[in-house]
Amino acid sequence: MGFSAETLNENRIVLLLADSRRLKLTNTAVIKELTSNDYSVMLISVTLPNIVIRRTYEAAGIDMNKVFVVDAVTKYSGGPTVPDDIHCRYISNPGNLTDIGIVITEGLKTLPGDKKCLFLDDISTMLLYSPSVTISKFIHFITNKLRLFDVAGVFLAVERGLDPALLTQISTFADLVETVDEAEGTKNSG
Amino acid sequence: MISVLLVDDDPALLEITRIYLTKNKEMVIDTAQSAGEALEKLKKTTYEVIVSDYDMPVQTGIEFLKTLRLSGDLTPFIIFTGKGQEQVAMDAINNGADFYLIRAGDPKNEFLALTHKIRKAVEQRHADLAIKESEERLRKLLYSLPSGVLVIDSETHVVLQANPAALLMMGAKEQDILGKRCFGLVCPSEERQCPITDLGQKFDSIERLLVRKDGAGIPVLKSVARITLGKRPVLVESFIDLSEQKKVERELHESREKYRTLVEEIHDMIWLIDAKGMFKYVSPRSITLLGYHPEELIGHSPSEFISFEDANYVRDIFTKNFEEHKELHLIETHARTKDGRLIILESSAIPYYSKNGALLGYRGVSRDITEIKKGEEVQALLAAIVTSSDDSVTSEDLHHIITSWNTGAERMYGYTREEMIGTNSHKMVPEEEMGALHDILQQVVKGEHVEHFNTFRIRKDGKRVEISLSLSPILDHRGQIVGVAKIARDLTKQRETEKALLAYITETAMRLKNPVELIGDRLADIRDQIKAGDVTPDELLLQLKIQIKNTEQIVSNLRELNMAISSGFTNIPEAYQKYLKR
Numbered sequence: 001m002g003f004s005a006e007t008l009n010e011n012r013i014v015l016l017l018a019d020s021r022r023l024k025l026t027n028t029a030v031i032k033e034l035t036s037n038d039y040s041v042m043l044i045s046v047t048l049p050n051i052v053i054r055r056t057y058e059a060a061g062i063d064m065n066k067v068f069v070v071d072a073v074t075k076y077s078g079g080p081t082v083p084d085d086i087h088c089r090y091i092s093n094p095g096n097l098t099d100i101g102i103v104i105t106e107g108l109k110t111l112p113g114d115k116k117c118l119f120l121d122d123i124s125t126m127l128l129y130s131p132s133v134t135i136s137k138f139i140h141f142i143t144n145k146l147r148l149f150d151v152a153g154v155f156l157a158v159e160r161g162l163d164p165a166l167l168t169q170i171s172t173f174a175d176l177v178e179t180v181d182e183a184e185g186t187k188n189s190g
Numbered sequence: 191m192i193s194v195l196l197v198d199d200d201p202a203l204l205e206i207t208r209i210y211l212t213k214n215k216e217m218v219i220d221t222a223q224s225a226g227e228a229l230e231k232l233k234k235t236t237y238e239v240i241v242s243d244y245d246m247p248v249q250t251g252i253e254f255l256k257t258l259r260l261s262g263d264l265t266p267f268i269i270f271t272g273k274g275q276e277q278v279a280m281d282a283i284n285n286g287a288d289f290y291l292i293r294a295g296d297p298k299n300e301f302l303a304l305t306h307k308i309r310k311a312v313e314q315r316h317a318d319l320a321i322k323e324s325e326e327r328l329r330k331l332l333y334s335l336p337s338g339v340l341v342i343d344s345e346t347h348v349v350l351q352a353n354p355a356a357l358l359m360m361g362a363k364e365q366d367i368l369g370k371r372c373f374g375l376v377c378p379s380e381e382r383q384c385p386i387t388d389l390g391q392k393f394d395s396i397e398r399l400l401v402r403k404d405g406a407g408i409p410v411l412k413s414v415a416r417i418t419l420g421k422r423p424v425l426v427e428s429f430i431d432l433s434e435q436k437k438v439e440r441e442l443h444e445s446r447e448k449y450r451t452l453v454e455e456i457h458d459m460i461w462l463i464d465a466k467g468m469f470k471y472v473s474p475r476s477i478t479l480l481g482y483h484p485e486e487l488i489g490h491s492p493s494e495f496i497s498f499e500d501a502n503y504v505r506d507i508f509t510k511n512f513e514e515h516k517e518l519h520l521i522e523t524h525a526r527t528k529d530g531r532l533i534i535l536e537s538s539a540i541p542y543y544s545k546n547g548a549l550l551g552y553r554g555v556s557r558d559i560t561e562i563k564k565g566e567e568v569q570a571l572l573a574a575i576v577t578s579s580d581d582s583v584t585s586e587d588l589h590h591i592i593t594s595w596n597t598g599a600e601r602m603y604g605y606t607r608e609e610m611i612g613t614n615s616h617k618m619v620p621e622e623e624m625g626a627l628h629d630i631l632q633q634v635v636k637g638e639h640v641e642h643f644n645t646f647r648i649r650k651d652g653k654r655v656e657i658s659l660s661l662s663p664i665l666d667h668r669g670q671i672v673g674v675a676k677i678a679r680d681l682t683k684q685r686e687t688e689k690a691l692l693a694y695i696t697e698t699a700m701r702l703k704n705p706v707e708l709i710g711d712r713l714a715d716i717r718d719q720i721k722a723g724d725v726t727p728d729e730l731l732l733q734l735k736i737q738i739k740n741t742e743q744i745v746s747n748l749r750e751l752n753m754a755i756s757s758g759f760t761n762i763p764e765a766y767q768k769y770l771k772r
């Protein structure tokens with residue numbers, strides 16, 4: 001895994017592009033890198049339920065006290081939720097961007113530590129539930145929030161899964177676009 | 191009474207002679223006793239006859255005679271003397287004396303002879319004066335005649351006299367003509383071939399050629415009279431110059447020929463109808479126009495050749511205009527040709543009158559405008575198509591000055607027809623398009639085929655509009671390129687459609703194709719978890735439910751896109767719209 005938490009020192013918001021088959025691995029690797037570098041992470045998950053995230057992260061040795069999950073799929077799929085879980089908030093469905101936005105705004109305030117990062121998993125799956133125009137506006141909204149609260153951000157998306165216009169727009173919101181290479185880890189795209 | 195001056199130095203003889211001569215009261219006698227006295231009397235009065243003695247002191251009768259004649263006095267002079275010398279008689283006659291009488295016999299006979307000679311001298315004098323006056327009158331007449339007159343000796347053919355008109359016509363002076371033979375000089379005939387004297391022809395107002403001094407011949411109307419002047423037989427040739435008349439005739443002929451050619455060769459049919467409305471003249475163009483020879487039309491009414499629908503109308507117009515002496519102006523009628531075709535004639539006519547102002551009929555011209563009318567109909571149809579077209583249809587000359595501008599162009603560019611006609615079309619062309627347009631226009635002007643192409647124009651409101659433009663040359667009736675026709679189609683809607691379609695396709699890719707791949711990858715991951723025994727049944731179930739939800743969402747997205755497409759495009763067939771909305 002080539003993503004380095006140090007990247008976020010200069011580039012506070014990074015768009016990370018990965019092959020769809022390596023999304024879960026990339027997800028885990030980035031969270032591990034962030035938490036290992038004392039980042040408190042707010043994970044917006046539209047792909048995996050909280051229960052699978054926890055098992056997967058714990059198996060990877062990630063300190064789950066540093067991870068706050070915003071789970072947008074468990075409720076939607078009728079899965080079990082933990083009512084008083086202080087490390088997780090459940091959203092009704094991945095297309096409910098209003099609620100996700102509210103949770104992000106609240107969560108960024110309460111996220112512990114000095115080093116904070118928001119991780120969005122992933123933009124490509126979000127496009128299943130919202131039009132690209134809406135997604136673009138949402139990303140713009142989040143980046144503004146992150147910059148306001150001086151919180152870093154990593155947005156994961158499937159490589160070649162965004163149309164050129166949307167990719168260009170989101171790239172302008174990010175400070176850095178990195179493509180995760182299967183063999184070499186990551187490489188800077190600009 | 192004859193006035194006589196008697197001159198004699200012998201007073202007795204003077205008195206005897208006077209008494210004798212006045213005896214019959216036929217003569218009035220004055221007397222002088224010397225030549226000097228006689229000359230003094232002659233200064234104051236004139237006499238019809240002078241009778242003088244020869245032998246007188248101071249001045250003889252011959253010397254007196256000489257003095258008289260030298261002074262120009264031609265009064266008849268009779269020497270009446272007692273000296274019968276032959277030499278004196280010769281001198282007297284030679285110096286102009288009319289008679290010489292000798293007193294040498296019986297005085298009664300002498301005076302009788304003198305009386306007779308006086309009478310004779312007076313008669314001769316009167317005759318000479320009469321001849322002289324006659325000659326003078328003749329000369330004046332000859333000189334005042336506008337026609338040329340030559341008097342030619344009919345035996346020698348020598349020109350005796352030529353009047354100024356003749357000399358003027360011949361471009362000669364008297365010395366060039368008079369005394370010379372007429373052959374080849376004034377007449378083209380050769381010697382012994384004189385039409386009058388040798389061939390016995392009579393010339394009475396016959397056209398002949400008069401040979402001028404410079405050798406040129408001029409046409410003359412010639413008459414020749416054979417008369418005798420004195421005892422000399424002469425030819426009096428009189429001629430009138432026909433050059434001017436011939437010139438006028440030639441010009442008149444040419445003018446008539448031009449008129450005839452004009453009338454007969456002109457593409458239109460010229461006609462004349464009389465007061466009864468019947469053809470009186472029809473030009474030969476009727477053959478090509480109507481198929482009838484002029485003689486088939488003359489005497490017939492034009493209404494016989496006009497379609498029955500128009501016949502009454504034409505008859506009414508003709509009758510009304512005839513009554514009001516009005517012109518017929520551009521009357522359109524359908525005429526039936528001899529072979530049954532219906533053609534459209536356009537006719538105009540003006541009334542013509544007799545010298546006393548009576549209307550005699552109409553002179554007119556008819557032309558076949560069938561093709562023009564057809565052309566006008568086609569043109570009207572094309573104009574209607576152009577006017578109603580949504581496309582911009584414009585034309586301009588070779589200097590890019592706009593000559594036509596339809597409503598489609600008004601809509602597309604925002605400029606009205608009035609704003610654009612007469613202005614340069616390049617004001618709407620963006621600067622970066624000018625080079626390409628120039629090259630394409632060059633191709634069009636050369637007559638080369640040009641495919642339609644996409645370009646931009648600047649509307650009146652300053653906005654750019656993308657158009658598909660096709661250019662075609664405009665040819666005049668000689669086939670010369672005189673302008674360019676431009677048909678432009680607004681690509682704005684097409685571009686919007688293309689953009690929308692691209693957006694739909696992209697959206698479809700992002701929200702359908704990519705998620706399907708993601709679901710496939712997630713299922714593969716779940717399979718790996720199962721293989722590794724790394725998943726509980728609840729987790730497995732939840733993950734599968736998530737992928738089912740994702741799949742349901744894909745179907746929902748597909749329906750949503752179908753709805754958007756079927757609602758956004760009006761030209762999708764109904765059956766397909768139903769299918770897409772299903």
